[in-house]
Every structure is written in structure tokens, then in C-alpha cells.
Amino acid sequence: MILVSYFARYREQLNLGGEKLPLDASLNTVDDIRQRLIARGGVWADIFSESNLMCAVNQDLCRLDQAVEDFDEIAFFPPVTGG
Template sequence: MEILYFAWVRQKVGQGAETLEPPAEVADVAGLMRWLAARSPGHAAAFAQPGQIRAAVNQEFCPPDHPVRPGDEVAFFPPVTGG
């Protein structure tokens, strides 16, 4: 699974992307976020407030209960604001 991080999520994690194999019990975006939060202090800081992070799976915006599978590309980023 390719995980991409953008904006302040990237800053807290300390990298823009990583390729990982989450355990089988990680079935959706919310589960992936919980699993990632346990990987390092930077990940924990980035995912401390999951409601402040948006996700896209295979370049499609999705809710936290959206399923994730091996081979997916999952991107995490702050909410987009406009002016």
C-alpha cells in the first residue's frame, strides 16, 4: 500500500510517502489511521485528531469507513479551504 502525506500531515510524519503492508485487521481508512498513529511519535502527532484529516483512496475522496486493500494508494491531507 502506498501512503502519501501532504501539507502539515507530511511535516509531522517527516516524509511525503511510504510503502507499507498494514496487518489484515486494518480494513478501512479509520483503521489505517489508528495503525499509522502507532508507528512513530511523528505519526502519532499527525493523526492525533483524525477528524482534522481528509483521505483519498486511489485518488477519490472518501469517508473514514471506506475500505482499504493491499495495493491501494491512500493520501492524507488537511481539509482544503478556499477564499
């Protein structure tokens, strides 16, 4: 089981802060999770198709090719700007 968390604008658009997904043989990387979310269609596809999507595994920023393991926490969030 992995915990997938959504932050900022993504949380608002999905009306969902997070969910648990069973880790199966098709989910090896963060990108595999992203592709599964895109397959849901609608707003899911809109959000997770964004080219500037940011992600983290266990609170460490990562790339989409980052491997995932059972009990990992994967977070998706829009780019952050500061001033």
C-alpha cells in the same frame, strides 16, 4: 502492499512524502491504517488524531470507514481552505 501518501503540512511535519505498508488482516479500512499510524506515537499520534483529517483512496475523497484493498493508494492531508 498499499501506498500511503502524506501531503501539505503532514508531509512537512513527518518529513516523509509516503511509504509502503504490507496489507495484512488487521488493515481493512482507512481508519485501521490511521490507528496503526497513531500507535507510532509522537508527531504521528498528534497528526492522525486530528478530528478534521482528510483522506482519499485512489484519489477519491473518502471517509475513514472506506475499505482498502491490496495496491490501493491512501492519502492523508489537512483540510483545505480556499478564498
